[in-house]
Amino acid sequence: AMELGELEELGVDAIMLIGQPGLTGNTAVASIIKGETNPSGKLTDTWAYDVKSAPSYQFMGNDTTQTYSNSNEAYVAYTEGIYVGYRYYVTRGMTDSNFSYNDMVQYSFGHGKSYTTFDKWIAAHTLDKDTGKGKITVSVKNTGERAGKEVIELYNHAPYTGKIEKSYYNLFAFKKTNVIEPGDTKTYEIEYNLRDFASWDSEEGYYVNEAGEYELSLRDNAWDLSVSQGHDNTIKFNLPLIEYKTSYQTEVEYSKQFIDAEEGPTDTPLTYLKQSDWDGTWTSTSDLRRVALDSRHNEQLNIQSKKWSDNQVDEGDITVGEDNGLTLRDLKDADWDDDRWEPLINQMSVRDLENLVEHGGFQTAEIRSIGKAKATDYDGPAAAFHSGSGHPSGVIIGGSWNVDAAVLFGESIGKEGAASGLTGWYAPGINIHRSPFGGRNFEYYSEDPLISGMMAGYTSKGTMEYGVYCYAKHMALNDQEKNRVKVNTWCNEQAIREIYLRPFELYSDLGGIGYMTSFNRIGATWSGAHEGMLTQVVRNEWGFHGVVVTDYVNDHSYMGVAQGLRAQNDLYLDPNNSSSTAVTAYNNTPNDMIKLMKRSAKNILFACAHSNNVWDAADFEAVGITLEK
Numbered sequence: 001a002m003e004l005g006e007l008e009e010l011g012v013d014a015i016m017l018i019g020q021p022g023l024t025g026n027t028a029v030a031s032i033i034k035g036e037t038n039p040s041g042k043l044t045d046t047w048a049y050d051v052k053s054a055p056s057y058q059f060m061g062n063d064t065t066q067t068y069s070n071s072n073e074a075y076v077a078y079t080e081g082i083y084v085g086y087r088y089y090v091t092r093g094m095t096d097s098n099f100s101y102n103d104m105v106q107y108s109f110g111h112g113k114s115y116t117t118f119d120k121w122i123a124a125h126t127l128d129k130d131t132g133k134g135k136i137t138v139s140v141k142n143t144g145e146r147a148g149k150e151v152i153e154l155y156n157h158a159p160y161t162g163k164i165e166k167s168y169y170n171l172f173a174f175k176k177t178n179v180i181e182p183g184d185t186k187t188y189e190i191e192y193n194l195r196d197f198a199s200w201d202s203e204e205g206y207y208v209n210e211a212g213e214y215e216l217s218l219r220d221n222a223w224d225l226s227v228s229q230g231h232d233n234t235i236k237f238n239l240p241l242i243e244y245k246t247s248y249q250t251e252v253e254y255s256k257q258f259i260d261a262e263e264g265p266t267d268t269p270l271t272y273l274k275q276s277d278w279d280g281t282w283t284s285t286s287d288l289r290r291v292a293l294d295s296r297h298n299e300q301l302n303i304q305s306k307k308w309s310d311n312q313v314d315e316g317d318i319t320v321g322e323d324n325g326l327t328l329r330d331l332k333d334a335d336w337d338d339d340r341w342e343p344l345i346n347q348m349s350v351r352d353l354e355n356l357v358e359h360g361g362f363q364t365a366e367i368r369s370i371g372k373a374k375a376t377d378y379d380g381p382a383a384a385f386h387s388g389s390g391h392p393s394g395v396i397i398g399g400s401w402n403v404d405a406a407v408l409f410g411e412s413i414g415k416e417g418a419a420s421g422l423t424g425w426y427a428p429g430i431n432i433h434r435s436p437f438g439g440r441n442f443e444y445y446s447e448d449p450l451i452s453g454m455m456a457g458y459t460s461k462g463t464m465e466y467g468v469y470c471y472a473k474h475m476a477l478n479d480q481e482k483n484r485v486k487v488n489t490w491c492n493e494q495a496i497r498e499i500y501l502r503p504f505e506l507y508s509d510l511g512g513i514g515y516m517t518s519f520n521r522i523g524a525t526w527s528g529a530h531e532g533m534l535t536q537v538v539r540n541e542w543g544f545h546g547v548v549v550t551d552y553v554n555d556h557s558y559m560g561v562a563q564g565l566r567a568q569n570d571l572y573l574d575p576n577n578s579s580s581t582a583v584t585a586y587n588n589t590p591n592d593m594i595k596l597m598k599r600s601a602k603n604i605l606f607a608c609a610h611s612n613n614v615w616d617a618a619d620f621e622a623v624g625i626t627l628e629k
Helices: 005-009 025-034 055-059 086-095 259-263 295-301 341-346 350-358 394-399 403-419 449-464 493-500 502-509 531-541 561-567 581-588 590-609 617-622
Strands: 074-077 105-107 118-128 133-142 151-157 170-176 185-193 199-201 206-209 212-219 234-239 242-244 375-379 422-426 472-475 488-490 514-517 547-549
Touching: 118 212, 118 234, 133 151, 133 212, 151 185, 170 185, 170 403, 170 449, 199 493, 259 295, 259 488, 259 493, 341 590, 350 561, 350 581, 350 590, 394 403, 394 449, 403 422, 403 449, 449 493, 449 502, 472 502, 493 502, 531 561, 547 590, 561 581, 561 590, 581 590
Parallel strands: 074 488, 375 422, 472 514, 514 547
Antiparallel strands: 118 133, 133 185, 151 170, 151 212, 199 206, 206 242, 212 234
């Protein structure tokens, strides 16, 4: 995102955002310039006249990242809470009479131009409050002279009581239309759940719909209501208090998992931005002071040096080296609860387990005891390999607002990757555009979690057609590049769950089976050792089954195997495959490490069993790939 106010002064009335179009994307750019192709993308970020006006700017990146007075560790605080991107600008514009949205924002989230015009209206709406399921029917008419596509954007407005922070408008559904010819009208149905409008209640430790009036609206962007003759394009209804105490995926009870990160680095709790007191809760760069990290965080900060006692892990057994006659291919596409997983993993020796979990540098290792071949994993969110075909960057895929485009992108990566020997792909990137200054925003989709998660999930569906699974990254709160290694990231649980983890949750809901953790800490805990996130939220609440890999292990001082396996960070992206920290961890607590390594082995092997790692020539030929003899 750029500051482009000068364009208005120059009289420029249209610009084209092309990002990184990939090796062949500029043919489409030329076609749009010539008028042969009608553009239909929309912005996935808010473009402000002054990027420094965002609350995230005050505590983000090189100039404002702090260092503790009693430690050389760096830290950053997400004091804006949920008010990221349009959630800030729109909410403040609607609630603060001294704040002029149009003076602050040049291009709204969801804005985009076309060579034609459209009329959109809500044609019908049904809601069953007992089941919580609703359906909105939207009609779109091309009122111009050129064929084109349009994006349907649906937002909700929930009541604000002051107890829970809420964006004034919140994107809850979107859909890209087909090509609509001039004069034609097409109608689309979009389903939703009342739960889509729920907010995390940090006091109670679960999600709620607060009681009051809810409004759903069809909008041209986050700020502008779609205007249609005879239709106001809003739906209003009242709800009582609805509490969602268990996860919709597994019915596991929700509980607070990020209270330490929420409270902040000292014994004085952090102040987060509130719409009931914008000025009083605003954190300015001038307010920042070096603080001393409270001693209660020392154990997590120095967890690498912690000495565990053995026989503290209750689940699992220490059986190794059995001969049960199974191979990994026998469990091709097997369910998570298939009875054969345990005897298969029991065939592995201690050395096999150490090799599998620790030597994950651009691979999952060959394990002969179970007939597992070496599998190649590789990096590059816009290519199957660094030397492969260049595809459009993530922000451009997101800007299509078209999940079918994400599937096609994934299929292209998957087919080329599989034909070249790829099994796991360190992508897509689904960190949030917390600020325009995010150093790798081009790899990520949006400031919005819904677009980010949907695009990632459907990209994964595409790659999986060719047996290539994704490691969606970087989980989580990895939203700046400067000082991202070890940086302590403080944030409240509502923002963590609603903004920063939500894309990863949607990706899992859509079938994603791999994640990559991040270099940063959540609070003072390295993300790969955060049991609350990786075990309690990701696996227990979301029901995620699959593999979690570290980011590039270039500092074993805080990314050790002993703490990671306890949180179910399963695989170590050690680039030289030369570390022996798994061996050291085993020597310190042999029985517990066997149990932990076996648990992670199942997570890794489950992903491999659902990939081309277990395919034969016939499987490849079935998807149009002929292997070299």
